[in-house]
Amino acid sequence: xxxxxxxxxxxxxxxxxxxxxxxxxxxxxxxxxxxxxxxxxxxxxxxxxxxxxxxxxxxxxxxxxxxxxxxxxxxxxxxxxxxxxxxxxxxxxxxxxxxxxxxxxxxxxxxxxxxxxxxxxxxxxxxxxxxxxxxxxxxxxxxxxxxxxxxxxxxxxxxxxxxxxxxxxxxxxxxxxxxxxxxxxxxxxxxxxxxxxxxxxxxxxxxxxxxxxxxxxxxxxxxxxxxxxxxxxxxxxxxxxxxxxxxxxxxxxxxxxxxxxxxxxxxxxxxxxxxxxxxxxxxxxxxxxxxxxxxxxxxxxxxxxxxxxxxxxxxxxxxxxxxxxxxxxxxxxxxxxxxxxxxxxxxxxxxxxxxxxxxxxxxxxxxxxxxxxxxxxxxxxxxxxxxxxxxxxxxxxxxxxxxxxxxxxxxxxxxxxxxxxxxxxxxxxxxxxxxxxxxxxxxxxxxxxxxxxxxxxxxxxxxxxxxxxxxxxxxxxxxxxxxxxxxxxxxxxxxxxxxxxxxxxxxxxxxxxxxxxxxxxxxxxxxxxxxxxxxxxxxxxxxxxxxx
Amino acid sequence: xxxxxxxxxxxxxxxxxxxxxxxxxxxxxxxxxxxxxxxxxxxxxxxxxxxxxxxxxxxxxxxxxxxxxxxxxxxxxxxxxxxxxxxxxxxxxxxxxxxxxxxxxxxxxxxxxxxxxxxxxxxxxxxxxxxxxxxxxxxxxxxxxxxxxxxxxxxxxxxxxxxxxxxxxxxxxxxxxxxxxxxxxxxxxxxxxxxxxxxxxxxxxxxxxx
Numbered sequence: 001x002x003x004x005x006x007x008x009x010x011x012x013x014x015x016x017x018x019x020x021x022x023x024x025x026x027x028x029x030x031x032x033x034x035x036x037x038x039x040x041x042x043x044x045x046x047x048x049x050x051x052x053x054x055x056x057x058x059x060x061x062x063x064x065x066x067x068x069x070x071x072x073x074x075x076x077x078x079x080x081x082x083x084x085x086x087x088x089x090x091x092x093x094x095x096x097x098x099x100x101x102x103x104x105x106x107x108x109x110x111x112x113x114x115x116x117x118x119x120x121x122x123x124x125x126x127x128x129x130x131x132x133x134x135x136x137x138x139x140x141x142x143x144x145x146x147x148x149x150x151x152x153x154x155x156x157x158x159x160x161x162x163x164x165x166x167x168x169x170x171x172x173x174x175x176x177x178x179x180x181x182x183x184x185x186x187x188x189x190x191x192x193x194x195x196x197x198x199x200x201x202x203x204x205x206x207x208x209x210x211x212x213x214x215x216x217x218x219x220x221x222x223x224x225x226x227x228x229x230x231x232x233x234x235x236x237x238x239x240x241x242x243x244x245x246x247x248x249x250x251x252x253x254x255x256x257x258x259x260x261x262x263x264x265x266x267x268x269x270x271x272x273x274x275x276x277x278x279x280x281x282x283x284x285x286x287x288x289x290x291x292x293x294x295x296x297x298x299x300x301x302x303x304x305x306x307x308x309x310x311x312x313x314x315x316x317x318x319x320x321x322x323x324x325x326x327x328x329x330x331x332x333x334x335x336x337x338x339x340x341x342x343x344x345x346x347x348x349x350x351x352x353x354x355x356x357x358x359x360x361x362x363x364x365x366x367x368x369x370x371x372x373x374x375x376x377x378x379x380x381x382x383x384x385x386x387x388x389x390x391x392x393x394x395x396x397x398x399x400x401x402x403x404x405x406x407x408x409x410x411x412x413x414x415x416x417x418x419x420x421x422x423x424x425x426x427x428x429x430x431x432x433x434x435x436x437x438x439x440x441x442x443x444x445x446x447x448x449x450x451x452x453x454x455x456x457x458x459x460x461x462x463x464x465x466x467x468x469x470x471x472x473x474x475x476x477x478x479x480x481x482x483x484x485x486x487x488x489x490x491x492x493x494x495x496x497x498x499x500x501x502x503x504x505x506x507x508x509x510x511x512x513x514x515x516x517x518x519x520x521x522x523x524x525x526x527x528x529x530x531x532x533x534x535x536x537x538x539x540x541x542x543x544x545x546x547x548x
Numbered sequence: 549x550x551x552x553x554x555x556x557x558x559x560x561x562x563x564x565x566x567x568x569x570x571x572x573x574x575x576x577x578x579x580x581x582x583x584x585x586x587x588x589x590x591x592x593x594x595x596x597x598x599x600x601x602x603x604x605x606x607x608x609x610x611x612x613x614x615x616x617x618x619x620x621x622x623x624x625x626x627x628x629x630x631x632x633x634x635x636x637x638x639x640x641x642x643x644x645x646x647x648x649x650x651x652x653x654x655x656x657x658x659x660x661x662x663x664x665x666x667x668x669x670x671x672x673x674x675x676x677x678x679x680x681x682x683x684x685x686x687x688x689x690x691x692x693x694x695x696x697x698x699x700x701x702x703x704x705x706x707x708x709x710x711x712x713x714x715x716x717x718x719x720x721x722x723x724x725x726x727x728x729x730x731x732x733x734x735x736x737x738x739x740x741x742x743x744x745x746x747x748x749x750x751x752x753x754x755x756x757x758x
Binding site: 524525526527528529531532533535536539540543544546547 | 635677682684686750751756757
């Protein structure tokens with residue numbers, strides 16, 4: 001292991017012990033820098049996915065280091081526990097990305113899941129449902145991985161890859177196993193949500209990518225399933241997210257959408273082997289980690305998260321507003337953002353592909369349009385218009401620093417993606433032409449905005465002044481789009497509600513499972529002799545098997 | 549060889565008697581006898597090797613003398629009846645014991661390793677294990693569970709003795725001491741049970757449930 005990585009492990013470990021002392025942000029930040037440098041050397045040298053993930057983790061850690069202590073100062077509940085567990089969680093994730101496939105990997109994987117569960121569950125009773133969903137998803141993921149790791153060499157590649165798809169896919173929110181993510185990520189505190197969405201989900205992608213080196217090339221159906229489920233999940237998550245009232249919940253749905261596109265890109269790579277898919281896969285990961293980290297950290301400044309109660313934040317806190325605008329613009333896939341570049345590469349790959357995969361172009365276009373709608377809604381409802389309730393954003397200097405530490409690399413990545421993708425030796429984008437275009441666009445916007453606007457409305461129909469409550473609310477804005485998609489049922493009335501049949505299916509499965517569990521529970525009669533008898537019978541049966 | 553055969557059969561006989569006797573004193577005495585016989589088997593296999601002799605000696609001292617003595621003392625201190633209370637009648641237990649022994653002899657040959665010094669000991673060892681669990685299942689007093697466990701443990705010891713040229717001495721000593729520690733702790737626990745509930749009847753403890 002290179003020395004920056006070693007130093008990073010020691011520094012982050014030391015920060016776990018340091019608690020919330022003065023040295024804490026410096027230790028964490030230096031550790032993040034170590035991850036960035038060590039991972040960058042690995043990524044630049046041999047294009048290793050481990051190095052890539054470490055670099056991504058380092059970038060997020062650099063943003064988190066100034067942010068976390070300040071945030072925890074406003075969050076007195078369990079602050080000490082958070083300050084201790086977050087570095088451990090970082091270490092576990094870094095360990096997973098470096099571990100060889102085998103027992104150490106499984107151990108670190110489960111440890112990471114457990115620490116993530118703790119971080120969600122620390123939020124108390126209101127996070128209970130989310131924490132439970134996280135835990136169950138981790139169990140499912142672990143089961144898939146055990147099937148793959150233990151079955152290697154005994155089962156055929158189909159079974160091994162089915163296990164991998166389940167094990168890593170659940171973590172990467174593969175449709176239809178994505179439902180846990182929008183339950184679990186929003187209920188955690190914002191820095192933790194940023195880590196979960198930004199970094200941990202990427203480990204599922206990392207695993208799927210590495211698995212072809214560990215377990216041999218995947219059978220053909222794996223790539224097809226990834227592409228199909230990826231696009232399906234992206235569309236589903238965006239439409240569902242359009243009906244989400246919670247700001248962070250909507251961000252979590254957007255995570256599912258982005259992960260779906262990355263999974264689809266990986267599926268395309270498995271099917272065709274085209275390097276364009278790989279470029280899209282990696283660039284989208286780091287772009288998503290940065291912009292989602294930025295948006296989640298930014299949402300940590302808000303005490304109120306219901307979209308229909310927010311509004312007009314831009315005027316109250318222009319700093320937060322402009323950084324959020326940057327994140328939202330990248331997230332919506334506007335050029336020249338990193339997500340746009342990744343989608344551009346994905347388009348090119350899909351156009352060049354043959355057969356089924358070309359249909360992905362349509363799906364990607366639909367996703368792009370929906371993402372735009374989605375982020376306009378999110379930003380417009382929360383930051384534009386008039387304030388609907390007294391929400392005073394609290395941003396201390398450290399939190400501002402953390403946001404900037406994520407925004408600057410995001411901007412650099414968007415403008416110079418080829419520098420970042422150099423190890424893949426794949427040009428995605430004529431990047432220098434971007435600058436004049438960008439200036440032209442900004443100038444146009446500025447020129448348009450300069451025109452004097454009227455302070456009265458000719459056609460205001462006798463309503464000279466709109467009250468804040470007349471603005472569209474969370475569901476009102478997206479209602480026309482929601483009607484187009486029959487897999488969600490919108491119930492309008494006194495209290496508009498969104499019904500999700502897929503969640504109902506899971507609820508039924510959960511009920512059936514508990515019934516089965518209660519049936520098994522009748523074995524637990526409490527009689528010691530009955531338990532011993534079961535052991536004797538087991539022994540006899542095992543001995544009897546020898547006779548077969 | 550003839551002598552060893554006889555000894556192994558005698559061990560099996562003590563196992564049968566332990567399942568069928570109705571008095572706890574007799575069961576403990578049979579257990580002591582079983583250990584003496586096992587120590588003799590160990591001596592018989594020794595062929596001049598010192599660690600066999602030492603292991604046999606330790607077995608005799610710890611399991612043949614110390615544990616039975618401790619169990620007698622325990623029984624006296626507990627002030628409970630010395631009668632074995634169980635779910636099965638004597639004839640039924642013997643029938644089941646016969647069936648389990650039959651199973652052990654039927655499958656025993658499969659478990660014999662190529663260079664086992666005492667192949668005829670393997671099925672007997674398996675029967676001891678099964679009989680030990682049988683007496684744990686079918687009897688009510690907590691102390692009979694301890695005795696069943698000890699019989700089971702003897703089966704494991706006999707298996708190790710017949711399959712390999714003896715385990716290293718330290719392992720043998722460790723196992724013997726472990727058994728003693730386990731019995732000692734079980735004794736302490738039984739005292740606590742008696743103190744808390746006023747009886748040592750495991751059939752009446754039913755709180756361990758989901």
